[in-house]
Amino acid sequence: MQTFIIRRLLIGVVILFFLSVIVFTLLSVVPGNPATQRCGLGCKTEQIKAIEHQLGIDKPLFPVEVSGSTPFLHFYGDSQYGDWLRNVAKGNLGQSTYYNEAVTTAIRARLPVTLELMILTMIFTIAIGIPFGVLSALFRNSPIDYVVRLTSIFGLSVPSFFVATMVLIVPLALWNYSPPIGRTIALTSDPWGNFKQFAPAAAVLALGSAAGIMRLARSSLLEVLRQDYMRTARAKGLREGAVILRHGLKNSLIPVVTVLGLQMAGLLGGALIIEQIFTLPGLGQYIFVELFNKDFQVVQTMALYVGVVVILLNLAVDVSYAWFDPRIRYS
Amino acid sequence: MAKDVVVGTPGIATGMFAEREAGSLSRGLRRSGVLIRRNPLGFIGLLIILILGAVAVLSNFFHIPPYALNDFRAGQPDEGMSLAHPFGTDAIGRDVLSRTMYGAWISLSVAFVSVLGGSAIGTAFGIISGYSGGFVDSFTQRIVDTAIAFPGLLLLLIIVQTLGPSFSTVVLAIMLGIIPGVTRVVRGAALSEKNNQYVEAARAVGADTPRVLFRHILPNVLALAIVIMTTLLGAAILAEASLSFLGLGIPAPAASWGRDLNDARNHLPIRIPAAFFPGAAITLTVLGFNLLGDAIRDIADPRLRGSQS
Numbered sequence: 001m002q003t004f005i006i007r008r009l010l011i012g013v014v015i016l017f018f019l020s021v022i023v024f025t026l027l028s029v030v031p032g033n034p035a036t037q038r039c040g041l042g043c044k045t046e047q048i049k050a051i052e053h054q055l056g057i058d059k060p061l062f063p064v065e066v067s068g069s070t071p072f073l074h075f076y077g078d079s080q081y082g083d084w085l086r087n088v089a090k091g092n093l094g095q096s097t098y099y100n101e102a103v104t105t106a107i108r109a110r111l112p113v114t115l116e117l118m119i120l121t122m123i124f125t126i127a128i129g130i131p132f133g134v135l136s137a138l139f140r141n142s143p144i145d146y147v148v149r150l151t152s153i154f155g156l157s158v159p160s161f162f163v164a165t166m167v168l169i170v171p172l173a174l175w176n177y178s179p180p181i182g183r184t185i186a187l188t189s190d191p192w193g194n195f196k197q198f199a200p201a202a203a204v205l206a207l208g209s210a211a212g213i214m215r216l217a218r219s220s221l222l223e224v225l226r227q228d229y230m231r232t233a234r235a236k237g238l239r240e241g242a243v244i245l246r247h248g249l250k251n252s253l254i255p256v257v258t259v260l261g262l263q264m265a266g267l268l269g270g271a272l273i274i275e276q277i278f279t280l281p282g283l284g285q286y287i288f289v290e291l292f293n294k295d296f297q298v299v300q301t302m303a304l305y306v307g308v309v310v311i312l313l314n315l316a317v318d319v320s321y322a323w324f325d326p327r328i329r330y331s
Numbered sequence: 332m333a334k335d336v337v338v339g340t341p342g343i344a345t346g347m348f349a350e351r352e353a354g355s356l357s358r359g360l361r362r363s364g365v366l367i368r369r370n371p372l373g374f375i376g377l378l379i380i381l382i383l384g385a386v387a388v389l390s391n392f393f394h395i396p397p398y399a400l401n402d403f404r405a406g407q408p409d410e411g412m413s414l415a416h417p418f419g420t421d422a423i424g425r426d427v428l429s430r431t432m433y434g435a436w437i438s439l440s441v442a443f444v445s446v447l448g449g450s451a452i453g454t455a456f457g458i459i460s461g462y463s464g465g466f467v468d469s470f471t472q473r474i475v476d477t478a479i480a481f482p483g484l485l486l487l488l489i490i491v492q493t494l495g496p497s498f499s500t501v502v503l504a505i506m507l508g509i510i511p512g513v514t515r516v517v518r519g520a521a522l523s524e525k526n527n528q529y530v531e532a533a534r535a536v537g538a539d540t541p542r543v544l545f546r547h548i549l550p551n552v553l554a555l556a557i558v559i560m561t562t563l564l565g566a567a568i569l570a571e572a573s574l575s576f577l578g579l580g581i582p583a584p585a586a587s588w589g590r591d592l593n594d595a596r597n598h599l600p601i602r603i604p605a606a607f608f609p610g611a612a613i614t615l616t617v618l619g620f621n622l623l624g625d626a627i628r629d630i631a632d633p634r635l636r637g638s639q640s
Contacts, residue, residue: 011473019477019481027493153372153618169596269483269484291489296493303481306481
């Protein structure tokens, strides 16, 4: 188990390295020189050079450079990529030019919003997805099954931003109602106001993930119901409820937990649109605004941050297998 | 009619890869009867896609919608639903029905081009990675891990925002999003094909690696690649719509459902039809591809049934 976790962490580090290189490359090919922009019109070449030096963008991009001439490989002690990594490692995540504040300050203020949205979404997803998936499997080919299956394929097809738009504009047009928008209401000071603000967004996000969970819980339980140990459990005289709950459901939840973990990662992307539509000032909205204002340094850092979170989530999912299924032993 | 199209999906790939798929083609013909009987939902999906495809082609090339795409004199701004404008008009008086019909072309063409391109590249990477093994394989798979670990939408946004939105950048971004998943699945299939005797036989008669890869392994993983492609089309439609909803799709004057939905959302007074119909069009298209994809997957490989979440 320990070796497994260590190996997965090492692979995680490799993935992070690739991610940092890809994101850095992608965002450093953006046309336009920040030094020219800062300097303004009628700027002399020496002034631009000076600002470039001050910003560190006169350094080579990567510590290793491949070129056609000899020597084929060039090594540099000092590079823009190295500067960036060193800063990120020190916890110095840089400064947002658009908001004029440190990225760490922004993360600290916005992380709770995104976390609350994700937790609420997960609660909705589990509360809707698993029970209906189980019902659908237990009453296979009954009207309930058809309704659940149709609902889930619809939920997987409808874009979250469309549902979000409808959830916002229909009550507004018909009853002139809108959920509290703008300033976030703290959970501690006004729990009901906070719920009114977060629940619609979480429900919209949960629609897609609950649809996926319903389908998966259904097919997974159907698979388990066919197993020999189910017959054994019945043969030894267990009541049907105990057979389903203790032997069936518990075993069928293994793939469900995996996908829930993966969905958490996907929610980070979904939050990008949903936070924007519901004007929830979370991390998704932050990344979105920074991206639109072409504050690419911040986007780089945030992309790396998201990568770290996703890799840790995946690791947690893998480890949780062992807890749910004692047959799995990592070596 | 249904028969033609069930065959039509593998047909796309037949033109692209090789012309030796006649066997699976006739198998597809026989199976299409099964599709309608056993899988009425898949048949409905097929119908939806056919109708939408017809609307897209007829609008884009034969201009059947009642009004031109950007004809702001079609009606008064913000009209409700009426006989003259069944879906109402938008903020500057353009006919929503006509715009929704024109939007089908962009949506479907972006999806088809990016899925065909992405699957072709992903399949190539997949069989090379699976067949080579060793360093090439683990290097490729770590890159695939990286891409899969990262939220797809963020990647799309970063790519389009850095390169600037246009038809080709949107297609490129969606393609890049598709490649890792296809690579992973096809690699798994290639890995198991590689130990078959026919590969050994081909090598024994002196076939070089590219020949083994593309003449022997490729035809055997093609069925799988086609199944993935159908399921990816819905995802590609969603990706294009999300991008244009966020203002990073194909720029005006082209019609795009996502952008029309966003425009309607940001406009007061609220006119529900102007937002509802473009959104419903996206939903219907994705639904059609999902239903069809499920059916094709069920027929091609019953073991995969319900496995995709």
